[in-house]
Amino acid sequence: MREDSPYLLQPSGATMRVVLLGASGTIGRAVLEVLLAEDHDVVCPLRRADPAVPERVQYVIGDLSAPELLEKAMRGADAVVSCLASRTGAPGDAWAVDHGLNAAALRAAKAQGIARFVLLSAICVQKPVLAFQKAKLAFETELQASDLCHVIVRPTAFFKSLSGQVDRMRAGKPYLAFGNGRLTACKPISDGDLARFIANALTNPACANRILPVGGPGPAPTPEEQGRLLADSLGVPFRMKRVPVGLLDAITATLSVTGRLNRRARAKRELARIGRYYATESMLVWDEARQCYDADATPEFGQNRLADYYATLASGEVVLERGPMRCSELVKYAGIG
Template sequence: MREESAYLLQPSGATMRVVLLGASGTIGRAVLEVLLADGHDVVCPLRRTDPAVPERVQCVIGDLSAPDLLEDAMRGADAVVSCLASRSGAPGDAWAVDHGLNAAALRAAEAQGVGRFVLLSAICVQRPVLAFQKAKLAFEAELQASDLCHVIVRPTAFFKSLSGQMDRMRAGKPYLAFGDGRLTACKPISDGDLARFIANTLTNPACDNRVLPVGGPGPALTPEEQGRLLAESLGVPFRMKRVPVGLLDAIIATLSVTGRLNRRARAKAELARIGRYYATESMLVWDEARQCYDADATPEFGQDRLEAFYARLAAGKVTVERGDHAVF
């Protein structure tokens, strides 16, 4: 069921000066493309020069945690869009980036009188057990307590995060799924559709001071259904190997003991916890009253479908950078 909400309507079309944080990341690059297409004047604070950023974008290069740099970037800006996210999800990285850098950006925005702050968060913060989720929620609370008009976007799963087993299946190996392959579900959204959704919130007053969950179009998909779509895109028979969740529990327990003395093992334990979370929790809106995930309550936006992305990926027309949260 597709929820038709006011915030899914078309924005006003007004243009503004926008500071985009995280422009070098996958979603950040997609957001930058949409902002420029909409005619916005974009400023990108970056740690280093990025040749992928168009010349017409004003880049501010340096230490993003430096208040002076961020305040300079935000001088005269109408809005901030933050696509900042820690790469690993490890506690130190999460609190430094998901919370710390965003908090520094908020302070700079307040100091410069910026009127609007759009934050890319994640739908998984609904049931927080991991460090990066708690860091994201801590900043969400600070943003909501500020005087800035804010929008918090919580997307479901990304296409790239559901594509890691294509090479495995291309090689004739079975699709790996935790449990029976139906423990979880999500409404995956493409980079382009999410970028369009984020850009729309800049000029749509129906989004003001709201937390907005959003998924892509179509029904929620279980891991088994995702695997069948992968097999179809490759033209191979679908075979699935079930992996017990208890295997992850054993890995986490072992690494947690070793991690008391070894930093690398401690980091691997956190990565395993992240993997277990995604293996057992759906990326859908959580219904607190019913204590369950609700696909019908998860809004849909955009046009891109996962099966079409898989077909392009199988044909070599697109590639994915999966990052540090990859499980398989």
């Protein structure tokens, strides 16, 4: 690995005044911790007061889409780090947050003469078919076209997103896997490692004006291998239930019909489409020439491993926060437990 590689930590020793967007989210909180540890002066625009925000952090409260709030937050800042992401991935939410709020932040940054913008995106924008992917990619394009020095970070999978079946396996139920359990693979990265990577991208000259895919330490486990790791951590026998990918197509078709009259059904339809995407697409670098995902070409960063995270979940050291409906819950919705 070259000495100027962006995947090497290269602390510059310089501190900045940083506007951190999305500080109340999982990755945002981890980034905030790292920025503070590196003695950066951090400003967090928030919709509402958050008691988890340390006292030394300056925050401004209000509508994040309001130009005056962003102008106030960015006054005198050196850089913006955006960890904004829609919570559901639904089209309206995605275009309002992944694109709209980021675009408003970019306009405010340019107006205030801010020189650097670091964006947390996602590796799945390589093959955009879903609304949230298209929204993220649209903002990436705007950021690249701006005159700001920018860094676009595209992480693979998060530990949390691969941990939704802890409770069902603890209860003695089989691990659910689509297809044969080996359709996809990923190099998941921990919140802490990703936060350190983002903070490094803020000051590392080797990161400037680049798109940086990043995963955690390999190899890249398949869903079946993830299930085996989880079973080992919980101390339960590994059993796997194979679910046809076509089931998600059937769920989507059903929800498409009921969604014509029911808003909740429309939202679940989009979640089914998201579930199908993740059931069939790997979170790795896509090789366009070979038309395949390439684990070897997917950069690695950090030291935290998925098996260690599963061990903390099994011991109760870490409690998994509940997020939007995942594939296993869609299967439950269809009547397959």
